[in-house]
Amino acid sequence: MVRSPIPRLCRQSLRISTRMTSSVPKPLSSKAADLHNPYFQQNPNQKDVWTLVNETAANAVAESGKPVTNLGQGFFSFNPPDFATNAVTQALQKPQFNQYAPARGNPNLLSSLSRFYSESYGREVDTLQIQITTGANEGIFSVFFAFLEAGDEVIVFEPYFDQYIPNIEMAGGVVRYVDIQCPEKLKSENVTGEDWTVDWEGLENSISDKTKIIVVNTPHNPIGKVFTEEELFRIGQLCIKHNIILLSDEVYENLYYSQAFPRPAALPSLPELASRTLTVGSAGKSFAATGWRVGWVQGPTDLIKYVTSAHTRICFSSPAPLQQAAAEAFSIAHENKYFELTREQYQAKYEIFNKVFDDLGLPYTSAQGGYFLLVNLSKLKIPEDYEYPADILGKGTKDYKLVYWLIKEIGVVGIPPTEFIAPERRINNPLENCVRFAVCKDDLLLEDAVTKLRKLKDYL
Incomplete structure (x- = not known):
């Protein structure tokens, strides 16, 4: 049996009620900085990775007058399919889809997802086993908010999607990190996701009486690994x-x-796992529409009901017209084989982009899923006297220098993957020699990046 999460929700409601009824107003400080939540304390000398990379790209354009090719953040450079955008237009014309959607989600979208997961799992998935959320990230936070009490522990595989950590900690949880071990041979040859292996001893040693949740990301960002059935x-x-x-x-x-x-949730070798698995999905990733902010959580009803309670307190209702559009898009995608065709298109994108690294002898992890490519650039010989700004030097890792140099000298934007590692384990981590690129771009943009990256030959 899964431990009951009821105490967490009851105590949360009690804390909210107590604050509302018994708090005594305090005089406001004259300094706004004194009013912040300490959790969000920011060091003005430490910009976040997204700000730092985007500012570097903008400065490079301003200084050179030439555009850079942005393969950094995982947003799409092209529109969703016409049938999806047309569904948005149609939904906006109907009054009911311009008002609050039900807290659990648009019934049409719940039905579409019920069909989708029933076919994927090979068993019936009821609409009561699905909760619609405002993007996948809010769905993940809703899970943590629903089930974590102060001091509960969550195991996260490293490297990790960076939003996991604040989501866990804001819900009162404590993060325990377990390594997905980088293959030694990535220094000299291409590898696959299966070459990245879980530290099984570390995983077992990280489990304690306080462990409440284990997080798995498959397909994995930034590795591109698909976890095997084993x-x-x-x-x-x-x-x-x-x-x-x-x-x-x-x-x-x-x-x-x-x-x-x-x-x-659908392992034939371990069917009982479904009773304690919560699966997170995203319309934004599925339909190249990250701005829609429509996600969901699927799982057994005795767990989903608490995710619903948390979601209702966090944002109550997710964008109504976009939920309706996602419902219609899923139905059409089932008929026109959209997902199958999209996978073929992405494999073609990888062929375009991977070739330059094959030609240059720069090893990478062949993506088994997702839309990222993790490339090892340790063979590059960047001039030792190359000057970096204080913001980059302050990060203390080689990959930030690599990313800065690539933007300024080559004109291609990537992301330093040590950002997906706990700060205390970034120095001398194998990911220091890597850069993550996003291939969720149109083919012309990828070809432009390839042309620019060929200049790396002069630095090998």
Whole structure:
């Protein structure tokens, strides 16, 4: 049995009620800085990765007068399919879709997702097993908010999607990190996701009486790894043995490049795992529409009802017209084989982009899913006297220098992957020699990046 999350929700409601009825107003400080939540304390000398990379790109354009090719953040450079954008237009014409959607979600979208997951899992998935959220990130936060009490522990595989950490900590949880071990041979040859292996001893040693949730991201950002059925089986066994919830972040579920995509909630070798698995999905990733902010959580009703309670307190209702558009888009995608065609298109994008690294002998991890490419650039010989600004030097890792140099000298934007590692483990981490690129761009933009990256030959 999964531990009851009711005490968390009851105590949260009690804290809110107490603050509203018994707090005594205090005089406001004359300094706005004194009013902030300490959790969000910012060091003015430490810009976040997105600000730093985007500012560097903007400055490079201003100084050179030449455009840069942005393969940094994972947003799309092209529109969603016409049938999806047309569905938005149609939804906006109907009064009911311009008002609050039900807290649990648009019934049409719930029905579309019920059909989608029933076919994917090979068993019936009821609409009561799905909660619509304002993007996948809010869905993940809703899970943490629903089930974590102060001091509860969450195991996260490293590297990780950076939003996991604040989401866990803001809900009162404590993060325990377990390594996905970088293959040594990535220094000299291409590898696959299966070469990146879980530190199984570290995983077992990280489990304690306080462990409440294990987070899995498959397909994985930034590696591109799809967890195998054997790996999910071992993780699932530990969840069952220690009474732990498995949170499976599957936002790239429709972007996998093998014959099968193993899912924790549908493992034939461990069917009982479904009773404690919460699966997160995203319309934004599925339809190239990250700005829609429509996501969901799927799982057993005795867990989903608490996700619903948390979601209702966090934002109550998600964008109504975009939920309706997502509902129609899923139905049409089922008929016109959109996801199958999209996977073929992404494989072609990888062929365009990967070739330059093959030609230059720069090794990478062949993506099994998602839309990122992790490239090892340790062979590059950047001049030792190259000057970097204080913001870059302050990060203390090689990959920030690599990204800065690539933007300024080559004109291509990537992301330093040590940002997906806990700060105390970034120095001398194998990811220091890597850069993450996003290929969710139109082919002409990828070809432009390839042309620019060929200049790396002069630095090998």
